[in-house]
Amino acid sequence: MNEGKHAMKHYRNTSITLALLGSLALAPLAHAQQLQQDGPARHYQVAAGPLSTALSAFAAEAGVSISGAASLYTGLSSRGLNGHYKVADGFARLLDGSGLIAIDQGGGHYAVRQQPSAADAATLPGIAVRATAERSTSTEGTGSYTTPATASVTGLVLSLRETPQSVSVITRQRMDDQDLLTVRDVLRNTPGIAVNQFDTERSTFSARGFDVDNFQYDGVPTTYKVQYSGGESEMDSLIYDRVEVTRGATGLLTGAGYPSASINLVRKRASARQFEGQLSLAAGSWSDYRGTVDLATPLNGDGSVRGRVAGAWQDRKSFTSHYANQRQLVYATVEADLAPGTVASVGASYQKNDPKGSNWGGFPLWYSDGTRTHFDRSVSTAPRWAAWATEQTNVHATVEHALGQGWKAQAQAMYSKHTEDTPLLFLAERPDRITGLGMLGYPNRYIGQREQSSADLKLSGPFTLGGRQHEVIVGANYTLQRAEFSVKEALDPEPIGNFLAWDGSYPQPAWGEPVLSEKYTTKQYGAYGAARLNLADHTRLIVGGRLSRWDKDRIGFDGSARFAFAKSKFVPYAGLVVDLNSVYSAYASYTDIFRPQENQDRTGAWLDPLTGQSMEVGLKGELPGGQLNGAIGIFEIRQDKLAQPDGAHKIPGTTTQAYYAARGATSRGIDGELSGRLAPGWNVTASASHFRAKDREQQDINTLSPRSTARLFTTWKVRPDLIVGGGINWQSKFYFDDEGPDGKERITQQAYSTVSLMATYQLSRQLTAQLNVENLLDKHYININTYAQGTYGMPRSVRGTLTYRF
Known part of the structure; x- marks a missing residue:
């Protein structure tokens, strides 16, 4: 009887916490939709050079992201730009003469595509054109604190919203901004992960109350053992594009392990x-x-x-x-x-x-x-x-x-x-x-x-x-x-x-x-x-x-x-x-x-x-x-x-x-x-x-x-x-x-x-x-x-x- 009352009290408290935390975590999305629209013209200065470099520089300066197949940019260059532009106008200037266009997908994201032929363009609904970007999991060069997709839970490349588990991605931009030089630094700043440093070299990691012992490199599983972890927790983060952390059990891809995180x-x-x-x-x-x-x-x-x-x-x-x-x-x-x-x-x-x-x-x-x-x-x-x-x-x-x-x-x-x-x-x-x-x-x-x-x-x-x-x-x-x-x-x-x-x-x-x-x-x-x-x-x-x-x-x-x-x-x-x-x-x-x-x-x-x-x-x-x-x-x-x-x-x-x-x-x-x-x-x-x-x-x-x-x-x-x-x-x-x-x-x-x-x-x-x-x-x-x-x-x-x- 006492155990039932205890459980009911716990779930009642959890429900209240869920409502409060949910309002904090999800409510800003609606407001951000308004904030992320194409704003007034600003001054930009982007040097002439390879097209991909110019686009990346402009996107970072404008606070937006851009995606497109790397093969689209091969051999192409841009004259750059120097002046006041709206975001869409700036992309148009940089892409002028390339045969490419940047399509506004909303949410501060643009997709680069081949410019459609006149016949194809006639069938498209003008400014309402939208395209589905190829799902990319890479974060380097995006300037973002999140990623459009991950394959860390099921092996299928899905957006975070389509993934039915808690997933956090520490992007390259976050590692650079926060000066996170080692894996220990990264995990110390990861949602839901606790780091306990045993001595100068060794640390233990835990999530949801249990030790973390499942590590992967590019999705290939390995194990972590704290007794001999003087090297693992001190691994340098320079060579990583991102660190993906899946909380909960991940046995589908990693096999045996604690239900803490991977x-x-x-x-x-x-x-x-x-x-x-x-x-x-x-x-x-x-x-x-x-x-x-x-x-x-x-x-x-x-x-x-x-x-x-x-x-x-x-x-x-x-x-x-x-x-x-x-x-x-x-x-x-x-x-x-x-x-x-x-x-x-x-x-x-x-x-x-x-x-x-x-x-x-x-x-x-x-x-x-x-x-x-x-x-x-x-x-x-x-x-x-x-x-x-x-x-x-x-x-x-x-x-x-x-x-x-x-x-x-x-x-x-x-x-x-x-x-x-x-x-x-x-x-x-x-x-x-x-x-x-x-x-x-x-x-x-x-x-x-x-x-x-x-x-x-x-x-x-x-x-x-x-x-x-x-x-x-x-x-x-x-x-x-x-x-x-x-x-x-x-x-x-x-x-x-x-x-x-x-x-x-x-x-x-x-x-x-x-x-x-x-x-x-x-x-x-x-x-x-x-x-x-x-x-x-x-x-x-x-x-x-x-x-x-x-x-x-x-x-x-x-x-x-x-x-x-x-x-x-x-x-x-x-x-x-x-x-x-x-x-x-x-x-x-x-x-x-x-x-x-x-x-x-x-x-x-x-x-x-x-x-x-x-x-x-x-x-x-x-x-x-x-x-x-x-x-x-x-x-x-x-x-x-x-x-x-x-x-x-x-x-x-x-x-x-x-x-x-x-x-x-x-x-x-x-x-x-x-x-x-x-x-x-x-x-x-x-x-x-x-x-x-x-x-x-x-x-x-x-x-x-x-x-x-x-x-x-x-x-x-x-x-x-x-x-x-x-x-x-x-x-x-x-x-x-x-x-x-x-x-x-x-x-x-x-x-x-x-x-x-x-x-x-x-x-x-x-x-x-x-x-x-x-x-x-x-x-x-x-x-x-x-x-x-x-x-x-x-x-x-x-x-x-x-x-x-x-």
């Missing part, structure tokens, strides 16, 4: 048909220096073979004492039109992270007498020689072929390798408040590598049934991951001494012979399919499923802990989208959850696989052309046997955290987001998320994930040469229960927010200066890990960047 990192392509590029230099707080280069060019006369290279170098220190890091990145890709309708691409990237003074874990939160510690934000538990050094190599290839009648086949392959050599020191226990004594040191040196090979083959296209056109996709993928890590234990390490006088000068010990830490092989095979059925003029049903085979063989420390698992599982998927009018639609989706777990309980026994269901319903809105997208949805996730940290208990014979299987774990919540262009020159992204996650006994689970988050960032083009912007990130409190000096105690970080500012000034046609300020109000906060340790969040920081484009 992160799809989409690389930049070699699509330029004339030489273009940019160089940048940046300097920031704590001697942070960075340089980048990004060049693209055709490799033959007609542009049918194109190349691109990009690189980044960064040398930075930190507010954390005696920490420094050098990062190098190189990326190269070639794309070729092999035949009409056939495009192939190959590419490779290499990143090296070379830090010094790396923390392994955080600082103690209590003194031995039970009082809380209050260290300076520069506190470090690392010796100067500690280094979480990693290298990542990635090679990929894709072939796409248009079969005709709208059908397309695509084959992808990827190989990645992660290596690390990490001499580290872990500090445990709690120091005496007066003498600083009592800390224990565990020096270890981890050496190893992880390799993954993946392949994906899919076929998609339309078909006609019952007098209506529908779409279907079928595919199969395969992933093989092998990893082996060894540890060298310290020989006769020195005692820690007075931690209150710690300065990192602790001597590096001699290392023993390597002992196996972990070795595993994981194979996942999958066949999937989905059909998008047009049931009526305004109703579409997506049904599909995936049959997966998951095999894993893992050997733990010193060969003493063996885990072997093999399981086949079918995961169904269903989604329904109903158009309410030309702007709004309602949606619902359902899928099953399955994930093998590699956690052990306090007796050393392995936990059973996680199972459950994920459901979501909501509303979405989109202006024509996809320039502004809004969404609001409520979700429920039901899971059984979810691994949860078992307090201070360890796996017998190790220092590894023990887990227990939570029965009947449920997460219910709400997401809302608005992203895109509210008016010419005005970009915005705003979001809010809330969830409640409990087990069958109504006890909170995953308490290190904040229950509520809100994000806002916006930019405004004050004048043609000046853009200003700012934002705020807020999250509710989170906590962790552990055994403190006085028994079980709760560690809590209260709710907090951080404020950011940015400004970009156009020094010349090709040179811009940008200033970014993070944590403007210098908010103090900590991250908490499962060992009852903390790391301080970054204080106020400033970075200035000069960018030269050509």
Whole structure:
């Protein structure tokens, strides 16, 4: 009875929140329709040159977007323009003599098409001409904070409004405006994603109350493991066109995984048909220096073979004492039109992270007498020689072929390798408040590598049934991951001494012979399919499923802990989208959850696989052309046997955290987001998320994930040469229960927010200066890990960047 009342109260509160959040997320769409109309004439100055470059420059200046097949611009140039024009008149001037026209599709979006013949033009209704743009998912060069389409949920290229799940896209423009240099930076600013930084290199990501472990590169699935994530969370964002985040279960394409979110990192392509590029230099707080280069060019006369290279170098220190890091990145890709309708691409990237003074874990939160510690934000538990050094190599290839009648086949392959050599020191226990004594040191040196090979083959296209056109996709993928890590234990390490006088000068010990830490092989095979059925003029049903085979063989420390698992599982998927009018639609989706777990309980026994269901319903809105997208949805996730940290208990014979299987774990919540262009020159992204996650006994689970988050960032083009912007990130409190000096105690970080500012000034046609300020109000906060340790969040920081484009 009490449980029923509790549920009714929850849904009543959720309904109220849904109404309020929905009004915030969707109401601006109607107003933006008025704002985004073609306004009065303004002054524009666009240099003569390649037509595609001139159009992109004018669109960015006008605050609109433009689309069209790249082949339309081959060999064409523009005289440019200099004067006062309305948007439509400016496009007409730039396209004069090209045989092309720009068609206003509404919502600040224009489509470039071949100019119709006189006979064809006579049949067209004058100014009411509209055309359907080819769906493009690329965001680079659009100047937008959203994308017209995505394929991240079902593999079918659909608009965000047509996709029956919550999807956020962090575009290239947002990454540049907010100065988001790593994947961790990007996810820290993504709707509904919480980031908990364990130490200087490692972070965990969560959504809807559960860990995020599903990552994709260009849609090809891979896995993320926090124990060895010193490289993944620090991946440089320079080479990515966008980051697509699908919240909820995504087993249709990714296979086994948590029902939290899937992160799809989409690389930049070699699509330029004339030489273009940019160089940048940046300097920031704590001697942070960075340089980048990004060049693209055709490799033959007609542009049918194109190349691109990009690189980044960064040398930075930190507010954390005696920490420094050098990062190098190189990326190269070639794309070729092999035949009409056939495009192939190959590419490779290499990143090296070379830090010094790396923390392994955080600082103690209590003194031995039970009082809380209050260290300076520069506190470090690392010796100067500690280094979480990693290298990542990635090679990929894709072939796409248009079969005709709208059908397309695509084959992808990827190989990645992660290596690390990490001499580290872990500090445990709690120091005496007066003498600083009592800390224990565990020096270890981890050496190893992880390799993954993946392949994906899919076929998609339309078909006609019952007098209506529908779409279907079928595919199969395969992933093989092998990893082996060894540890060298310290020989006769020195005692820690007075931690209150710690300065990192602790001597590096001699290392023993390597002992196996972990070795595993994981194979996942999958066949999937989905059909998008047009049931009526305004109703579409997506049904599909995936049959997966998951095999894993893992050997733990010193060969003493063996885990072997093999399981086949079918995961169904269903989604329904109903158009309410030309702007709004309602949606619902359902899928099953399955994930093998590699956690052990306090007796050393392995936990059973996680199972459950994920459901979501909501509303979405989109202006024509996809320039502004809004969404609001409520979700429920039901899971059984979810691994949860078992307090201070360890796996017998190790220092590894023990887990227990939570029965009947449920997460219910709400997401809302608005992203895109509210008016010419005005970009915005705003979001809010809330969830409640409990087990069958109504006890909170995953308490290190904040229950509520809100994000806002916006930019405004004050004048043609000046853009200003700012934002705020807020999250509710989170906590962790552990055994403190006085028994079980709760560690809590209260709710907090951080404020950011940015400004970009156009020094010349090709040179811009940008200033970014993070944590403007210098908010103090900590991250908490499962060992009852903390790391301080970054204080106020400033970075200035000069960018030269050509």
